[in-house]
Amino acid sequence: MDKRMKVLVCGGGISGLAFAIAAGQDPNISVEIYEGAPEFLPIGAGIGVWMRVWELLTKLGLADDLRAKTASPTTPDPIDALIFRKSDQPEGLEFYKLVTNGPFITFHRHDFQQTMIEHLPANCKMFYSKRLSTYVNLPDGRVYASFEDGTKVTCDLLVGADGIKSVVRESLLRQRADKHAAAGNYEAAYRSLVSNRPTWSGTMCYRALIPMEKVRADLAKGNLSLEECHIQHIGKNANLIVYPVANGTMINFAAFYHQPDKVGTVFQGPWVAHVPPEELHEAYGNYESSVQAWLKFIDAPSRWAIHTIEPLETYVADGVALVGDSAHAMVPHQGSGAGQAIEDGVFLATLLSNPAVTTRDIPKVLAVYDAIRRPFAVDVCRRSHLNGSFYTLNHPDYKHRFGSSFSGSRDQMQFLKEYGEVLKRSWEWAWTTSFNDSMEAGMVILKKMMTSSELSYGATAVL
Ligand SMILES: Cc1cc2nc3c(=O)[nH]c(=O)nc-3n(C[C@H](O)[C@H](O)[C@H](O)COP(=O)(O)OP(=O)(O)OC[C@H]3O[C@@H](n4cnc5c(N)ncnc54)[C@H](O)[C@@H]3O)c2cc1C
Incomplete structure (x- = not known):
């Protein structure tokens, strides 16, 4: 089986770029980013990251250039x-x-995104004005993606980094609903379809x-x-x-x-x-x-x-993974949506870069990604919601205290x-936990799965 793989990233936002920067460091992975917008204009507002994410950006080699674009200190004191x-x-x-x-x-969002683009490795290509319309799975395990301008691309893995209105998520959940319905599980089919709606x-x-x-x-x-x-x-x-x-x-x-x-x-x-x-x-x-x-x-x-996005039943399907807001758009009350998007991208890329992984192992990589990143991101969504209820004095356990x-x-x-x-x-x-812990756990589980014929890990299975 081939060690070299081609990954199509749909969306050149923060999650897609994080994946590409990390995956592109492996010469065996060629990454093509297809971004729907014609360009990224220097507009937008602020964005911030906590130390957990800063450590990751440092590992990716972005710290010096990002430091030049912020007035914040960057030490963990x-x-x-x-x-x-x-x-x-x-x-x-x-x-x-x-x-x-x-x-x-804290950064201006455009500065942050531009710095990421400048750090794309040579084996990552980025194409603008390419809006995905749908994808299908090919019998050989690859994925065939179609774009609104007629472009067609075949890849070993499609990464859905296309934000809250994700087309990749919509296709993935529709296909999942079809499978549930074919198995007679109409309630699950309905849930799959509904969970696509922001x-x-x-x-x-x-x-x-x-x-x-x-x-x-x-x-x-x-x-x-x-x-x-x-x-x-x-x-x-x-x-x-x-x-x-x-x-x-x-x-x-x-x-x-x-x-x-x-x-x-x-x-x-x-x-x-x-x-x-x-x-x-x-x-x-x-x-x-x-x-x-x-x-x-x-x-x-x-x-x-x-x-x-309400918690999804999965972030993966055959040859497809959702990252960032397409998987878990959340309220921004922990300043962590982009941070989680970066973690998704780096986690998935690091698993794929494991020297033993070939294109045949992609289902195992996706199962580990889903097993570890999904519960983590869902928990961050919950905590962000919780912060919002604290800020607006609406938390059910405390709101009566603000009556007078x-x-x-x-x-x-x-x-x-x-x-x-x-x-x-x-x-x-x-700011007290490290991404490395879950990354190490992911690597251990992947190693175990690589020596076993089982596809699934724990309760998570790739459809
Ligand atoms: C008010 C507010 C404040 C926030 N503050 C913070 C903060 O301080 N810290 C933090 O960590 N997070 C923050 N967030 C959250 C953060 O902005 C998002 O979580 C993050 O941008 C998600 O990145 P993404 O790459 O997944 O999605 P996006 O940034 O939405 O990028 C998706 C990309 O995909 C492209 N695309 C869409 N559809 C297609 C298609 N069909 N084909 C091809 N390309 C497509 C889009 O053009 C876009 O470039 C905030 C959010 C809000 C709303």
Whole structure:
């Protein structure tokens, strides 16, 4: 069997690029990325990664170039990463300092993505304006992909890195539903089809980038504060964060507005739209003056209706793997969607690069990928959702505690401190655990599977 393999990556976003950079380091793997967009424009907002992901980017050789594009320190020393304020009242209350191992390292998204593109190894080719329409499996085990412009590509493995509206996921789940139906399992077939649909989280995110020179005077006067770290303003149904990006030349502004009664409903209108600032002001009407001071810089925010993917029954099928948002688009309240996308890509690429793996072993690689990455990513989705419920004071165990006004009494401050601790516990995996542990486990399991005729690992089997 051939050690050389050809991998088609559908989508040149963060997950597709992470896979390509890692896989392309193996001269036996040729990677072709097919990106639907004609180019990546220098637009977009901020993005940040925690130490767990920074370690991975360092291993991939990106650290020096990325360091040149951030004002954040990049060492794993303990740091005040976030300050939490209860801000839905005239006088806000600072109640918790989140100390983490290493900071949330923040970038302009375009800088981050461009750096990844610059690090693509020579055996990775990237093609733009190539939008996948569907794929089929060939009898010899390879995959045949068709693009909207008529291009056809045959590959040993198709990596679906095409984001929340993934065409690869749609085809994979449809084929899976057909198999369930053929076996008479109509309920499972229905579940497969339904799980393809992104769900509206009930949350809007209003995003903007503010040039630093616009706010410098207010920062100097003390009307605004960055306090050398990021501030998370929380309150009933709305939370806001600002942090520097683009090497400190811009402020990333992200204000969330959550409507609990809209969770799971169909969002009417485009998912991303520029809206008048009044819509944002309305959501934050009763917030403290430091929040109002930020709002006055926002002229035409872009409003994102945040959608998610419910946990899927699998991330893999014959010759196909889903990575990143196509597998697990989540609410962004742990700053970890892109981090998980990078982990998916590197995990899958590292398994494929095992010197013993040939094209015949791809089903085993996919089974290990699914067995380890899927439960991990599903857990991160759950924790992100949990953080959102903490920020918007909607967590069922705590929301009754926010019924009365908060004057900052000793009891209230004690409660808020404990609240901060609970929040930290749901999040600390991001700066206290290492990707290496699950990677090593994956390698051990793959090795065992390679010496066995069994295809599946544990409860996970490739269809
Ligand atoms: C408000 C907000 C803030 C966030 N902040 C953070 C953060 O601070 N840290 C973090 O880790 N994560 C963050 N995230 C999440 C993060 O943005 C995503 O998880 C990440 O971008 C997913 O990367 P991806 O490559 O899987 O998908 P995408 O970035 O969506 O890339 C998919 C690519 O596939 C292409 N494509 C789509 N369809 C096709 C097709 N049919 N054929 C070919 N190409 C196709 C698209 O053009 C695109 O380039 C945030 C998300 C939001 C909404």
